[in-house]
Amino acid sequence: MLFTKILLAYDGSKAANKALGRAVELAKVTPGAALDVIHAYDFPRFFVGEGLAPIPASLNKDVYDLAVQTTEEIRERIENSGVPGQVEMIQGPPAEVILEYADQNGSDLIVIGSRGLGGIREFVLGSVSHNVVQHATVPVLVVK
DSSP: OOOOEEEEEOOSSHHHHHHHHHHHHHHHHSTTOEEEEEEEEOOOOEEETTEEEOOOHHHHHHHHHHHHHHHHHHHHHHHHHTOOEEEEEEESOHHHHHHHHHHHHTOSEEEEESSOSOOTTOSSSOHHHHHHHHHOSSOEEEEO
């Protein structure tokens, strides 16, 4: 089966960089393939009791600035890869963003790193990649 509309979920992690390499390889060997890359980011939320604690605006700005920087880096790498494609930065819970994007854009393969930058919640398979694998309606390539 040939995949021509490949979606790469990219967060700048080591696993995401490996996934990038694999997605570019796949796109290069498939005639007419294009690579869509999304960097999904979300603002941190802290629960205190029953409610959400306010997050300092400076922290949200840092999260946004890092997302912009990560997106610019991957955009440059995709442009230099020789593979046609586009790069987007989307705010929201990463697994939901990835799944929604794949559905709305007709992706026929999702490529994702096995573990991202999610922190302590991630043990064997990252929570985002696990969620994507469980709910995707198209094949998912998880790169270790």
